[in-house]
Ligand code: MLC
């Protein structure tokens with residue numbers, strides 16, 4: 001009897017006194033102590049009546065307890081649905097309702113609004129705060145530190161991660177145990193992770209990068225993590241001499257480069273820097289190498305697929321590329337109109353197939369069918385080409401998407417709010433280059449004839465509706481939006497016009 005994900009990530013560490021989490025206050029959580037906590041949490045889930053396949057939605061701050069909740073879900077067969085801590089009540093309402101979550105775990109500060117959302121759905125609510133306290137922790141305290149792991153197969157669902165769509169409606173990507181496990185094992189191997197590794201973890205744990213890449217790989221390999229609550233420059237600089245690896249979005253690297261304390265000596269103990277979730281500029285790669293002697297390893301992935309390609313650990317890490325497909329993952333470049341493969345070197349849409357590719361979107365068969373072909377290839381929505389060495393170059397996106405500091409913003413979602421505001425006739429939201437976030441959100445609004453839109457009021461409305469990282473960094477009132485002969489707004493023209501707004 002087995003539970004592949006739990007056994008490979010967690011179960012094998014039972015009773016080990018080896019370090020798993022190094023916390024900023026100097027506390028070390030051993031593998032064994034972590035598993036004890038996870039087992040107590042698993043009892044709370046089953047006591048709450050959750051059974052395999054039920055969904056648990058969690059909007060909680062990063063903490064050892066938050067990770068233990070993930071482990072407890074794996075152990076009980078409950079589907080884990082982590083949510084960005086920046087989401088507003090309106091955004092949360094959609095995810096909780098759409099997923100049919102049976103239990104919502106939130107910070108005590110959000111209890112009121114979450115209870116309002118959960119009550120009509122008959123979902124239960126418990127709290128778990130960043131310091132490990134809360135009604136969930138209270139319920140766990142008296143529970144036994146062992147739990148009979150629930151049997152699962154690799155095909156059973158382990159997690160839902162919501163990813164926005166071009167229509168503005170988020171889709172729950174269903175990830176199986178095998179999706180997560182196959183990728184964790186593949187990457188641990190490709191990037192040479194072992195039990196001596198100490199990963200400097202400063203990413204959020206509600207997305208693929210921080211949870212399924214950084215954490216799962218460390219668990220598979222049996223290493224430990226310096227577990228920081230968020231990206232804090234001083235803490236990172238301080239921790240670098242004790243770490244062996246760092247995973248980050250490009251903003252991590254541009255911020256570190258801006259810091260004179262980043263020196264060759266400071267990173268002498270490091271063996272690997274990984275970047276992903278957004279394009280790393282070749283210039284950043286070059287500057288980082290010149291300063292530290294390290295060539296950042298860039299890889300490419302997404303919520304629906306985990307990681308697809310990676311520059312090699314040994315061999316050429318080519319700046320501006322995301323490397324060849326990982327072993328066991330098929331990748332092809334196709335013509336968006338015909339779906340046929342384009343010649344080597346030509347640009348087309350990137351399609352991927354492998355054990356990493358998700359099972360479809362929760363309760364959205366049409367959207368699943370539109371993106372996941374019968375032959376198993378997933379149409380990523382990214383545009384790219386293969387070079388003569390088989391390395392993938394990402395050259396753009398077919399999907400209307402902005403990636404700001406590694407967080408995805410779907411313009412449609414913001415435009416729908418803007419279009420609703422008094423005095424606004426229409427709007428276009430685009431991403432433009434930004435020195436810190438890579439891309440920043442810019443809104444162009446056209447006023448209703450004879451009206452002057454109240455920009456403060458518009459910002460306030462956006463703030464109520466959307467997570468902070470989705471807010472336009474700037475709103476410009478324009479006379480009209482450029483359109484092509486079909487009447488479609490030419491966002492490429494707008495992007496060109498405003499390309500230097502934030503970079504001077
Ligand atoms: C924070 N803010 C952002 C932002 N992050 N605004 C736009 N884009 C972002 N990414 C807001 C803050 O709320 C704050 O608002 C202001 O910007 C300045 O914040 P800051 O203190 O400078 O930012 P910080 O908190 O340090 O966060 C920046 C960051 C963070 C880059 C460290 O965004 C981050 O951890 N990003 C990682 C995202 C991630 O994990 N992506 C992986 C997705 S998985 P105010 O009100 O103060 O102005 C995926 C698949 C794959 O994509 O391939 O990996």
Ligand code: AMP
Pocket residue numbers: 163208275276277278279280298299300301302303304322380381382394397403408
């Ligand atoms: P998400 O939906 O948050 O998982 O974001 C996935 C998207 O991030 C991909 O479809 C790409 O557009 C982008 N992405 C991830 N890694 C890279 C990378 N190394 N270079 C360029 N884009 C990337």
